[in-house]
Amino acid sequence: MPRSRRVPTAISLLDPLLDGLESSEAVDAFLAGLTFPAMILSKRSGDVLRFAYVNAAATALTGFAAGEIFGRPYALIEGEDTDEAEALRYRDDIERTGSGYAILVNYRKDGSPYEVFLMGGRLITPSDKADLFVSFAVHLRDVDTVLPRQCLGPGEPRPN
Numbered sequence: 001m002p003r004s005r006r007v008p009t010a011i012s013l014l015d016p017l018l019d020g021l022e023s024s025e026a027v028d029a030f031l032a033g034l035t036f037p038a039m040i041l042s043k044r045s046g047d048v049l050r051f052a053y054v055n056a057a058a059t060a061l062t063g064f065a066a067g068e069i070f071g072r073p074y075a076l077i078e079g080e081d082t083d084e085a086e087a088l089r090y091r092d093d094i095e096r097t098g099s100g101y102a103i104l105v106n107y108r109k110d111g112s113p114y115e116v117f118l119m120g121g122r123l124i125t126p127s128d129k130a131d132l133f134v135s136f137a138v139h140l141r142d143v144d145t146v147l148p149r150q151c152l153g154p155g156e157p158r159p160n
Contacts, residue, residue, distance in 0.1 A: 040055075052132070
């Protein structure tokens with residue numbers, strides 16, 4: 001049986017968020033308020049995802065220049081308030097289903113935390129190896145304190 005060549009788009013990754021919007025006007029209004037300026041491509045190296053490309057918006061968000069972040073593991077922008085279980089769930093969803101989304105606290109080069117909404121997907125290469133991944137990040141807010149909340153995800157709500 002041939003493998004699916006479906007590459008997730010920003011719109012298909014939004015499907016869980018669009019559930020419940022009853023008209024095309026409501027969907028249009030919702031989408032008009034979103035931007036996805038930060039784009040990160042990552043490549044698997046063993047069990048670790050490493051940065052393979054970041055656009056200018058991602059370097060502005062993280063404070064790292066592209067040359068500083070290229071080839072480094074995601075742990076570079078994770079820290080004390082990064083929900084490790086949620087980060088692993090996000091990556092696992094991408095591995096299992098081809099797409100995923102999460103809200104995480106990450107850290108800039110200067111150590112300041114920020115909350116980010118991530119939507120990502122697996123990119124299939126011509127050799128059918130799923131070793132490239134794309135994430136779109138939307139900066140939600142700078143973080144002074146991390147508030148308990150329900151995490152995004154299919155199925156049961158995640159624990160606080």
